[in-house]
Amino acid sequence: MVADYRYSYVKQIRTDLSAAIYPLQYLVSLPVQTGQWLSQNFSTRGQLLNEMAQLRERNLLLQVSLQKYEDLKSENERLRTLLDSSIKLGERMLLTEVLAVDLDPFARKIMINKGTSQGVFNGQPLLDAYGVLGQVTNTGPQSSTVMLITDPSHALPVQVVRTGLRTIAMGMGATNRLKLLYLPNNSGIKVGDLLVTSGLGGQFPAGYPVGTVAEFTPDIGQPYAQVQAIPSAHLERNREVLLVWTSEEKQKAASGGGEEKP
Amino acid sequence: MSRKKHHGGWVILTSLLIGLMFTIMPLPSWAVAWRPDWVALILLYWCIALPQRVGITSAWIVGIFEDILTDTLLGQHSLSLICLSYISVKLHRRIRAFPIWQQAVGVFVLMLLSEILSIWIRSLLGAQHTDWSFSYPAISSMLLWPWIFVMLRDIRRMYHVF
Numbered sequence: 504m505v506a507d508y509r510y511s512y513v514k515q516i517r518t519d520l521s522a523a524i525y526p527l528q529y530l531v532s533l534p535v536q537t538g539q540w541l542s543q544n545f546s547t548r549g550q551l552l553n554e555m556a557q558l559r560e561r562n563l564l565l566q567v568s569l570q571k572y573e574d575l576k577s578e579n580e581r582l583r584t585l586l587d588s589s590i591k592l593g594e595r596m597l598l599t600e601v602l603a604v605d606l607d608p609f610a611r612k613i614m615i616n617k618g619t620s621q622g623v624f625n626g627q628p629l630l631d632a633y634g635v636l637g638q639v640t641n642t643g644p645q646s647s648t649v650m651l652i653t654d655p656s657h658a659l660p661v662q663v664v665r666t667g668l669r670t671i672a673m674g675m676g677a678t679n680r681l682k683l684l685y686l687p688n689n690s691g692i693k694v695g696d697l698l699v700t701s702g703l704g705g706q707f708p709a710g711y712p713v714g715t716v717a718e719f720t721p722d723i724g725q726p727y728a729q730v731q732a733i734p735s736a737h738l739e740r741n742r743e744v745l746l747v748w749t750s751e752e753k754q755k756a757a758s759g760g761g762e763e764k765p
Numbered sequence: 766m767s768r769k770k771h772h773g774g775w776v777i778l779t780s781l782l783i784g785l786m787f788t789i790m791p792l793p794s795w796a797v798a799w800r801p802d803w804v805a806l807i808l809l810y811w812c813i814a815l816p817q818r819v820g821i822t823s824a825w826i827v828g829i830f831e832d833i834l835t836d837t838l839l840g841q842h843s844l845s846l847i848c849l850s851y852i853s854v855k856l857h858r859r860i861r862a863f864p865i866w867q868q869a870v871g872v873f874v875l876m877l878l879s880e881i882l883s884i885w886i887r888s889l890l891g892a893q894h895t896d897w898s899f900s901y902p903a904i905s906s907m908l909l910w911p912w913i914f915v916m917l918r919d920i921r922r923m924y925h926v927f
Contacts (some may be wrong), residue, residue: 520833607835
């Protein structure tokens with residue numbers, strides 16, 4: 504156990520054994536997947552038409568906002584070249600599915616059906632449609648384990664959009680909340696402030712939404728205020744999530760992977 | 766370990782695999798804390814019924830697999846399962862003589878012991894626990910024990926595992 508906690512060579516054993524055990528996990532998540540497949544196949548024509556209309560509408564809206572995004576992106580790039588700054592926005596995404604298995608009840612972890620054979624590496628960030636989800640902590644050939652941002656041992660460097668203030672978001676375990684650390688009582692945070700990743704740890708790409716501030720309790724007796732945030736990613740209700748490769752992380756992976764916690 | 770002496774090892778193996786599958790079966794969130802310790806229950810039965818076949822070594826191997834399945838520290842489940850199997854192999858004659866409800870109480874104590882061991886390891890790793898929710902699996906395991914016991918005994922007799 505000490506060896507697993509302190510040294511990395513045990514990780515290789517874990518990776519090998521997790522390949523052996525993947526059929527078991529697949530078997531357990533099979534009924535859920537079959538149920539979904541059945542409900543997709545036997546939905547009525549009306550439902551399908553309805554859903555299609557909704558999706559078409561959404562697609563239109565998204566495309567309109569995308570036009571604006573393209574414009575802004577080119578403008579941004581132009582301005583950056585003017586300033587000689589070298590931030591790259593190039594990111595590769597891969598859609599993965601969450602396996603319907605329960606892991607350790609005391610940690611906040613999920614299992615995904617992509618592994619090292621698809622290029623997944625330890626410390627790789629995961630997103631969903633609404634924000635940052637977590638990072639990969641263990642990889643197997645066909646599956647990997649993801650630590651969610653609400654896990655009590657997960658810390659994420661974030662930034663308040665309105666004020667630019669940097670802080671760290673720690674998970675709180677069972678409650679679906681994040682705890683913001685080391686914020687002084689007069690830091691000027693308001694309930695409803697949006698938090699985004701600051702990209703300072705080097706682990707997560709900058710600028711993705713993390714959550715909104717839900718509670719701000721200044722505590723005169725303590726040096727720091729107690730601030731809680733609700734994650735914007737739908738941590739409990741996801742079936743499909745996105746793995747992200749940024750150009751910087753690729754280099755990092757080549758040089759032996761990042762640290763476990765930022 | 767000659768082929769003549771033992772029989773039906775695949776039954777033990779399959780029951781343990783099914784136990785592992787139940788361990789990672791998705792449950793509604795209110796029931797997660799109450800999930801019985803399937804692997805420990807099944808292992809406990811085999812330790813009491815066939816102490817010459819299932820013991821500390823099998824407990825260790827199964828525990829390692831459980832650790833990988835639930836992504837806990839390698840050896841965490843192993844340690845609690847080893848303690849569990851050691852005690853039950855040592856006391857198997859006495860436990861066999863108990864009536865079934867008394868066995869269930871014994872199972873509760875053993876499960877609580879293994880839960881306390883794993884909570885101890887978790888807190889060494891920095892986890893914080895303030896409530897008694899870690900004892901819920903022991904309670905649900907105790908309630909399940911009579912059924913597990915009867916079921917596995919019938920299976921053992923049906924397939925002549927010895």
